[in-house]
Amino acid sequence: MMASKGTFKPGLFNIGLNIEKKLSSHYLNIHRKKLTHELGIAPIYIKPAIRNLVAFILFHMDLGRKRARLMLEELIVDYPDDLNSLADLIYVYKEMGREKDAGKYKMQLDSYKDNPLCQARSILGQANALTYDWADDHNKTPKAFLKDSWRILSMGDNQTEQVIKATTLIVEAYKVLKTIPETAHEKKINENEKAVERFEKGIEKLNELNCSKEEILTWEHKLAIARGRMDTWRNRNDDCTDNRIKNFLKVLEGHSHVIDSLISVENLEGPLKLYLAKSCIFFAQLYTTRRFLKPCVDHLENVKKKIENLDFLVDKAMELWPDGNTILIRYGRMKMIQKQYLEAIRSYDKSIELLPDKDINWFAYASRRDAYYDYSKNLIAKKCYKGNIDEYLRLAYKDAEICFQSRCTQFCLLKMAEICFERARPNRHPDIKFYCQNKDFVYEALEILHETLKKRDINKDARIYALLGKYYPFISEYRNSIESIKTSLELNKWNKNYPKSFSYLCNSFMCFYDENKDRNLLSEFRYMLKEAKKRQCDIYNALNIMKRDFPEMLSDLIENMIEWDARGCEDIVNEILQSGFSVRDDMRERFKMKLQEGNNQEPDINGPAEIQVLETSESFEYDFFVLHSEKDKEWVNFMLRPQLEEYDDAINFRGCFPSRDFIPGERKLDSMSKAIDKSRKLLIILTPNNCHNKLVKLFSDVCMIKSKAKDKKVIPIVRESCEIPDSLQSNDLIDFTKKNDWDRLRMALTVNMDSTFELETKMSTLRYFDLDEEKK
Known part of the structure; x- marks a missing residue:
């Protein structure tokens, strides 16, 4: 400031x-x-x-x-x-x-x-x-730069020139990545925090200079609005910290101060009359939306009195400015919170009638769209089909088109996709296979979501992938659904809406296995079940559906658990056996034997189809080799591998994974040595598992020595907080402890690092330059 x-x-x-x-x-x-x-x-x-x-x-x-x-x-x-x-x-x-x-x-x-x-x-x-709320519109995402660089590397004979061009594009992608926050919410919060600091500083100076009360009140009202916006973005970001609560109380106090200062003034006219009306309706709407924070306001007497008279504040706002566009929209939002959707729609209709310009009054159209859509969902949930649900959805779609034409924001695209999906009339019974009455709307919804991915930074918004995972099964694209939901769960750390996402994931696994009978899919499903159980999620609902509708798959799944990970899946298998599910006697005996002898075998996972290997100055069979602990193998096989080998039709890498590509019977050190020779780069997964395991540390040291001898680039990936080995202290790390930085990992893998143009050096230079700029 x-x-x-x-x-x-x-x-x-x-x-x-x-x-x-x-x-x-x-x-x-x-x-x-x-x-x-x-x-x-x-x-x-x-x-x-x-x-x-x-x-x-x-x-x-x-x-x-x-x-x-x-x-x-x-x-x-x-x-x-x-x-x-x-x-x-x-x-x-x-x-x-x-x-x-x-x-x-x-x-x-x-x-x-x-x-x-x-x-x-x-x-x-x-x-x-x-x-001021700017709309985000990134024309070039990191994914687009990666595709361009991959295309350049795939064509022509002049390798040096190709690498220079590709490296330049990757550096540009890294710049874009640094300018885009992890989420748009964090960016909005930071901007509003800066605004609040400046408002407070400016108002303090006006008070010191004894400026007019009217001028100070004008800016105090603006300060309360800014705090309200910051609270909105923190709410969307699921922020429940003390700072959030303190800010919420200051919003209420700010509007309360404006109300107390103006409500007793007779013959109030002009902007101050509007500010009083706005503060009344904003106070009422904010508290109605955040009732869960009610205990926090008990010590604020002025605020408590207004909370007890919310209806009076709403009536006062409508009396002061009955034709105020903002007042009508906020009144409608309050009615939506109270589930009085038709009353909300009438309020939005009046706002649009007064100001039909879709650009200036965009929020009214967007709010009416949400009211039509939420009312339809409410009728569906209550199984009340007396109202014309299809007509309400059609009107919601019409308003969504208007919003889309005016402001093509990410939220507009997501909402339009949701409306399209509802118009497809999907079967909502969770125990029945996916079915809908009109697949054309599902295709349109998927098209909109993919358009959203093109417009926004890839791998940053879990909601997009969650919706893709929800919609794909209705057109029988179960494999795409599985990968989309897995990406969504990884992005949000398995927290937001996890039970619903997991339910969609299980149903897709069941349907996909029922069609393909792919036994390798069972190892992947087993891993997801273990991850869910680790996070104390109810996995037994999915197992009961499988027991009833897919008994053959459940039997095969139990076999897979016993054969490959009996000790890790002991609780799950025991629960299934105790539920009365019929299994062969020999299966029970093998389960007991496996538990006694322990199980150290690797899961058998088929790799993806062959992909094009780029020819550089030296030909490699693999783009990378992954060195990891035995305890991290499932994360490597089921999370890292799909993100690199199945990321995109235009950008996919070929990796060497021990559980899939090592030949059984060979000594591990010999297999690692061959893998490093055949691979362009070495990835080392760092967790406490391999940092504390002497054998893994030995393998890691041997691989490092071999890589240095072959002048291989080593990319350490910190998956969990741990002590970084001395041999890797000088390497640039990719830190997965705070966020899954798949973009940066793909950038590091794309360009041939054996060339004289070092991408990592360029990235480091960018980082140091940014730090110097921040210090200035």
Whole structure:
């Protein structure tokens, strides 16, 4: 917010709002229209901030720089001491190469920059800009760069030139990856945290300068709105920390303060009347949405009194501003929370009637879409088919199309996919095979989800993969469903909506096995059952369905567990046997014998179909060899292998996995030595299992020596927190303890590291450069 030496740095270009490469002119024009509409009802105190933001948007639009410059010049005529406008105009002139004009306004900026009131208003203007909700629209994802580099490596004879081009693309992918947070939620939270800090600083300065109460209240209302947005994004991110609760209480206190300051004023007019109405409805909606935090407000008397009179606040808001677009939408959202969907729809209808522009009033269309969809789902859940469910879904789809045309956000795409799927009229009985009345809608839903993956950063949103896994079985694509749900579970650490996802996964496994009788699939299913049991999830519902509808598969599964992992699956097998499931006597005897002798055999897993091996200066049979502990073999076989070998039709690697590719009967060290010779790179999975196992450490040291002798690149993957061996301290690690960084692993595998152009060195340089920039 403030520089380290205490000097204030004005201008919107200086607070991380550089949107030149982030948004298309279509989105920028939508934001400009919304701000222009807001400018018409805004109080005088925030008009300069809004006008400056409009000029900032124009500057990034096609052929908009001249309009931006003229708007800033007009703004400075009206407000000659507006520091943000002066700083932005200087930036524009410098970009145009007009240093003389930039110098003139620099002198004007210097004459006002130490004025405390000017600083306060500029800080508040920056805070207002940070709260603005930009739509994300990444044109090039890491996956696209990877595909381009893979294509370049696959063509032509000039290997050195190909590697240079591919390496450049991978470095670009790494840059994109660093600019995209792990989730969009975290990005929104960070932006709103910065906005709140600036609002607090600016309001504190206004109070010190004894500015008018009206101006201070204007910004206090904006501060409460910013805190409310931060609470919304934290809620979407499942944040339940003390910081979240403290922020929630401050939102309520902020709106309560605005209400107390304005409700007793007679003949209230203009923007302050609107702010009072907004604070009333925002307070009521926020508390209605977050009732689970009720115990936290017991010590706040002013807040408690308003909670006891929520209906009064809602009525007051509707009385003060009955035709207010925001008031009507918030009122509708409250009614949706109370499951009064038809009342909510009427409120949205009135809002759209007052302001039909889909760009400016986009939220009303989106809210009505959600109301139609939720009402349909509610009727389906209650098995109440008196209402015309198909008609409500059709109306939801129509509003979804309007939202899609206006703002193609990720949420719009996901919601449209969900509506399409519901229109397919899927069979909802969990014990029956997947069936729907209209598969065309399922195909459309899948097409939309794949479009979402193209528009957004790959492997970052578990919801997309969860929906893919849910929809694929309805067109009999069970293998795709399995892989999608596995990816979803890995991305969200098996936490969010885990029971539902696991239920879909089990059903897909059963149907796929019923069609293909692929015994290797049983080892994969066994691993997923063990993972679920480890996380205390109810796996026995799936086993009971299998016992009733797929007894042959359950019998084969028990055989697989006894043969390959009797000790690890002891509890599961005992539970099945005790349930009265009929098995052969010899199976029970073999189970007892396996438990007595222990079981150290490897699972038998078929690899994927042959893939194209890229020819470089040296031909390799494998792209990588994986060294891991016996205890980590299932994660390697069922999680790492599909992410690398079955990632995409255009990008897939061929790995050497001990459990699949080593020849039985050979000495392990001999097999490892051959594997390293045949592989381009070496992956070492680091967990406490192999760091504390002397035999594994010995194998690891031998492989490291062999790799150095052959000048192989070693990529350590830290799967669980552990002590990094000395021999790997100097290697650049890929850390899976915080997130599954599959993108970076694929980037490291794509380019031939034996070339003179080292990708890892370039990545390290980027990282050190970023650290230096942060220090500055």
